[in-house]
Amino acid sequence: MPYLIIDPVGQYPRQLLHFLGGKLGKAAVAVFTDPMRQVIWRDKWSRELGGYVVDTFLASEWPTWRALAAQIRARHPQLDGVIPWDEETVLPGARLGDLLGLGWNSVEVMERCRDKAVMKDWLRRTSDVRMNASVTVSDGADALAFQRAVGTWPIVVKPTAGSGSEDVYFSKSDAELLRDCQRVMGAGAGEVLLEEYIGGEEFVINGIVDGQSDLLVTDVWLYDRRTSHGISNLYYQTFKIASKTSVFARVATYAAQVIEALGLRRCPIHMEVKVDARGPCLIEVGARFGGGNLAILGSKLHGRNLLELAACQYLSDVPLRALDLDFARYDRLGARVVHGLQSEELNPIARVLGADEIRALPSFEDFGKLRPVGTRAPLTRDLDTAAWELYLIHADSDQVERDTAFAHRHLRYA
Numbered sequence: 394m395p396y397l398i399i400d401p402v403g404q405y406p407r408q409l410l411h412f413l414g415g416k417l418g419k420a421a422v423a424v425f426t427d428p429m430r431q432v433i434w435r436d437k438w439s440r441e442l443g444g445y446v447v448d449t450f451l452a453s454e455w456p457t458w459r460a461l462a463a464q465i466r467a468r469h470p471q472l473d474g475v476i477p478w479d480e481e482t483v484l485p486g487a488r489l490g491d492l493l494g495l496g497w498n499s500v501e502v503m504e505r506c507r508d509k510a511v512m513k514d515w516l517r518r519t520s521d522v523r524m525n526a527s528v529t530v531s532d533g534a535d536a537l538a539f540q541r542a543v544g545t546w547p548i549v550v551k552p553t554a555g556s557g558s559e560d561v562y563f564s565k566s567d568a569e570l571l572r573d574c575q576r577v578m579g580a581g582a583g584e585v586l587l588e589e590y591i592g593g594e595e596f597v598i599n600g601i602v603d604g605q606s607d608l609l610v611t612d613v614w615l616y617d618r619r620t621s622h623g624i625s626n627l628y629y630q631t632f633k634i635a636s637k638t639s640v641f642a643r644v645a646t647y648a649a650q651v652i653e654a655l656g657l658r659r660c661p662i663h664m665e666v667k668v669d670a671r672g673p674c675l676i677e678v679g680a681r682f683g684g685g686n687l688a689i690l691g692s693k694l695h696g697r698n699l700l701e702l703a704a705c706q707y708l709s710d711v712p713l714r715a716l717d718l719d720f721a722r723y724d725r726l727g728a729r730v731v732h733g734l735q736s737e738e739l740n741p742i743a744r745v746l747g748a749d750e751i752r753a754l755p756s757f758e759d760f761g762k763l764r765p766v767g768t769r770a771p772l773t774r775d776l777d778t779a780a781w782e783l784y785l786i787h788a789d790s791d792q793v794e795r796d797t798a799f800a801h802r803h804l805r806y807a
């Protein structure tokens with residue numbers, strides 16, 4: 394029987410459709426959450442993947458999710474499950490999953506995961522996992538009152554529904570706090586969320602959750618964020634952490650506690666935590682694959698396709714085991730995600746310098762992002778506006794280090 398997939402546009406759904414359709418012979422029913430994603434499907438991805446999709450629906454053509462679900466049920470009375478693979482699709486997937494009885498995460502669970510303020514409030518009330526102080530505010534008086542209660546600077550200002558470090562600020566004075574709250578309020582990505590700043594190092598935990606809310610951590614990474622052209626907290630490089638290290642075990646244990654408390658099941662997760670002298674503390678978590686092509690990079694490290702492993706959890710209730718992965722291979726390989734910083738806007742790009750030399754590096758795996766000639770290179774402010782993104786893998790970690798330095802020196806736009 395077919396399954397639902399929400400917005401199948403991008404490299405991740407490409408691999409999911411090839412696996413489920415090409416290898417397992419399972420047909421997909423695609424639901425598009427907005428007309429633009431349907432256009433991208435029609436004009437690009439359907440040429441390669443259209444043979445795996447037997448029906449399509451555009452959500453905006455129906456007055457309610459219930460009406461859409463009724464039409465899907467009328468045309469496809471039996472469905473195997475639902476695959477909502479990114480941040481924008483998890484809530485629509487939960488809504489359709491509830492209405493069609495597909496046994497995925499409920500709307501209640503997904504709403505608490507999609508809103509950072511709701512999520513942290515839930516975890517404080519229902520678990521013992523460490524959580525930093527946070528509050529949503531709607532005026533300057535409340536923002537200043539929160540800072541006085543916390544008693545330290547900086548205060549983190551972010552939108553409740555943001556992602557990719559977009560519109561995230563670190564306010565160091567009353568004036569900056571009020572200004573940054575206004576910026577976030579104008580961004581339109583939810584309410585203004587203030588958080589106590591946690592020092593230490595920031596780690597990324599990726600994994601897959603089974604039907605019993607048990608988390609299998611697949612890969613852990615350490616962020617190296619830096620300040621450039623007057624903007625702090627910019628992605629510079631991300632290091633892979635070996636599974637045999639104590640910090641891998643420490644953050645993996647903490648992540649499993651968070652997932653169990655949230656009640657997530659049968660989905661991939663992408664979590665960010667800070668680790669200071671007191672231990673791990675949650676920054677955020679999403680019921681989705683890691684951004685960019687991080688799940689594909691993790692697959693290369695294990696020699697096993699993590700998206701295929703996640704697809705099995707989306708559509709069935711089967712146990713997950715560490716033996717499903719190759720941690721010996723994962724530990725043996727050095728890996729890094731490298732980001733470029735654009736210190737001034739360039740529009741249009743006339744030349745891409747150093748790309749051929751980068752492709753010839755011993756550890757070169759792929760570009761996650763490389764802006765083509767004729768397009769705009771915006772000033773880097775967050776992950777979405779990074780100048781470029783590069784994936785490196787090699788058995789020699791020193792080679793990865795040398796190639797990282799080479800990329801930062803030579804890859805640029807003119």
